[in-house]
Amino acid sequence: MSLSSRNSDLTQGNITKHLIRLVLPLIAGNILQQLYNTVDAFVVARYAGIAEFAAIGVAGAVMNLFLFAAAGACIGISVLLAQLYGAKDLNAFRNEHFIALASGTLLSAAAGIMGAAGVGPLLAMLQTPDDIFMFTGAYLRIVLLSLPASFIYNFYCALFRSVGRMNAALGILAIAVCLNLALDILFVAHLGWGVTGAAWATVIAQTVSAILSFGYLRMALPELLFRRRNIGLHLPLLKRTAHFGLVTGLQQTGLYIGKLAVQGAVNAMGTAAISAYTATTRIEAFVNSFGDSGASATATITAQNFGAGDHERVRQCFRRSLHLFGVAGLVCSAGLWLSAEWTSALLLGESSGPAFESAVSYLKIVAFFYILNFTGNTFAGYFDGVGRVSVTLLGTCTHITLRAILSWMFIRSFGLDAVALLTGLGWVLVNSIWAFFRWKRR
Incomplete structure (x- = not known):
């Protein structure tokens, strides 16, 4: 059986159909991932107590720094793998498989060990309250040591995505x-193990998902497994892997840190503002799952065609993605604006009061700009797919830095409306930057 018949050769066929087929399991996976991230907190809140529930929240903020770096690095690896797959260079694909898996596992193990050793000083620096300090530390030490398993799962998700096998990653995530x-x-x-039990549940689930991912690859896609002859440094490929992984890892980490900085500005405004912003970020996380999935789908199809050397089809991929996800952005913008009162009341548990009014106002302002979130994801996917990951990093860091700084400057005068408006203006800025680089590339 040929390689293209067993997997998804995105260098042939209808581009729009390919994009839709790629994006649907990615959307489902993003929604499942949000569920995965909230399961621990949900169970601990009901059976362990408020202190351990708070510990899960603090620990989650710390863990996300590590997880965003690992998942971000895998975005770059996915682009490299898709380019090699599109070029039909299976030997180089297997070389990249070994290099990325070995180096990423070693680095994540080192990061996990250092993180676990430095938990105490880190929590002290974050001014963690005494009544949850011990619970938070116990959870983090256990989960951080499982970081290699988390990386391996994310790596194989990237590999499956690069060859168009998103359903495999979705099924494994559902099991996890x-x-x-x-x-x-x-x-x-x-x-009655409390927060420690939640940590061990996460570790076991991550380890099982990593094992299942490798098992699926060995059973269904053995031609993609590295062989003995592929084991080695392969220095040019190692340098390229390090560049792609580092840049995309920094991009995701920088975006998360910027969002934490915006959260800090909101926290200074009191409980009502915090409650409103928490509700709106949960609503936006659901909507963003569509845009983020569009970026991944665009990067995959672009990378395969770029690897195949079909630059005219690469341009077609960009145009089709921009049209498809631009329409999706318009639909989400309208839905966000029309449902602002209902979704805010659902998340806040009230349909009046300062928090409710702030949340509704925020959503209605940001809804006007949401199409730019989706078009921005198309640009990001395009630049990742053609290997210009530094352009994606530049745009992301510029707009999130500006949003964070200006939010601190204007939130006291204009409240959450300032954060919403600056979010939209940030999308205007990043779309302008990426459009300029796209025009320059042409």
């Missing part, structure tokens, strides 16, 4: 979510 929930109930609700 169910397993995590079952183990949380067993360890926390029945055995």
